[in-house]
Amino acid sequence: MGVPEALILRIAEGRDRAAYAQLFSQYAPKLKAFMMGRGLTAIEAEDLAQDALLNVWRKASYFDPSKASATTWIYSIARNLHIDGVRKQKRAQTLPEDLWAPEPEQAPDTHLIGVQDAKTIGVLMQTLSPEQREVVRLSFFEDLSHGDIAQALSIPLGTVKSRLRLALLRLRAAFETRAESKSV
Amino acid sequence: MTSINHHLDEVILLDYHRGRLNAGQSLLVETHLEMCPHCRTSLRLFDAIGASMLEEVVPVDMAEDALELALARIERPEEAPEPRVAPELPAYLKGIDLPESVRAAAFKPRYWGAPGVWMAHLDAPKDGRGLTYLMHVKGGMQMPVHDHQGLEMTLVLTGCFSDDRGAYHPGDCVSCEAGDHHSPLIAADDCLCLIAANAPIAPRTLLGKLLQPFARI
Known part of the structure; x- marks a missing residue:
């Protein structure tokens, strides 16, 4: 099993399908379990896990391991999908790369949590x-x-x-x- | 931008993170987040907490053909996202320096609730007794004393107002719980706020009671 951060980078850089298969096997069953805990049926949770990993494939180039761990990033993608599903409405500002983007101006009282895993x-x-x-x-x-x-x-x-x-x-x-x- | 002193309650932020707020409350939280690095950090913390639980969870097997399906789906071309047409900014909001989240939301035509006070409701499906609206008050006005029957969150967009608990500037958020009452005083400049209320307010003064049916809040 590869380190998930490295797998996402391999997807971002080389569209590496073997890396994607590994990442999928590591995360899809956990996402399914987590979303069933949040009240989704097994089928809904399975679909959400599929969609979340598909987004990981598509958005891999946005992933910055100095800002978030792989698990945190994947969790935030799944969370956004879940909320969009709950709210049944699409809004512009729901993508994780917004939240995990660099802070434009750093006020002295704020600290980036990013690197914490x-x-x-x-x-x-x-x-x-x-x-x-x-x-x-x-x-x-x-x-x-x-x-x-x-x-x-x-x-x-x-x-x-x-x-x-x-x-x-x-x-x-x-x-x-x-x-x-x-x-x- | 001056720094923000009045933040959203962590429990509200967590409910936003969990997807448990209605559309109007979510809009208010998103607008505050746009203006407030401190609360954005809280949201990142929540993602990290959620991720720690995701690591611990006991996995549930996916369907047998799940991986096959996943590998097939990544070969399909990505559908172009539906073009997002930003709603036309109503004339009454033109020229006001608004956060992007508010700019992207749709509001109904404004109406005058009292002399010097206009309101415009968020154009969103009705959600229980919840009401979300913009309120614009002329500088120097004192609002009638009123009670709150549920949670009401007010986010200052422009201008400034104060009550017995403090002064609120753009980006500041004030939450009133059921049972709170106050009589906000608007500073010299006109003040525009975004308000998300769970329940109608109850005016305490005769003037406030007389105005309420017209104000529709």
Whole structure:
């Protein structure tokens, strides 16, 4: 198995079909599983995984490994497809290359997260309390409103939101500290 | 551009990321994102969190012929994307320095809600009690005190207004939850805002009550 970043670059540079087949086998079953978790049927999730990987093939030249890991980039493509499907309307500004494009002017209080990969976040997730991790996991994995999450955990809606806010603040702070220490 | 001091709530941003907002709320979030590097960073963080979960997920087998299909699909020529025709900018918005997201959205004809105040609703399918509209207020006006019955997000596009919690400049976002009430004061220049409300507002003063049927908000 090749490193996914290298596979995408091979697709971008040489339209490498063997690289695409490897990338497809690595990611399509995960995307299918993830989208079933978000409430799609097996057939819908399979179609979305197919479409997401097709977009990876077509947009491979936009991929910049210094900005995002392969998994983060592929996730953002699948997320956009999912939202477009949910909203059933096409808008101009939904492509991941917008969000992952270089920032034009760098304000001193902002840090690019780009180079951080999904594994780093996985490690940072472990620094959250189990309660915080639970609401984050439910928010990303399941197709539940915050009200549904509150019901599922038998806690007030306000508690769900405050836990989520705290967890996201902690992840962001840890993220930015790492980005800073890397760039120094 | 001056730096933005009032950001979107992380929970709203996450709901945007999850695709759980209606068209008007999404437009407001996208417009704020266009203006705000801080919140764009949050969106990247969400992508990285989602990606970490994608790595952990237990895979589900694809159909037997899935790879074959995938390899066939990449050989087909890519259909040209449908040409996107930007809606004609209404005359009442011409000459105003607007973010691209607002420029690309379609708004209905404006109407006057009160002297010095016009509004224009987003041309989008009705979504529950949700209302999204542009509101333009003449400089120096004080809005009547009103209560909020649901979540209302206001994004300043041009000009400036203030209430008892602070001052809001272009790019700033203020959210009012059910039960909040305020009486915004518009600064010297005219102020244009994009507002996405979950429920109608409830005016507290007689004047506000008299105006509400005309204002249609």
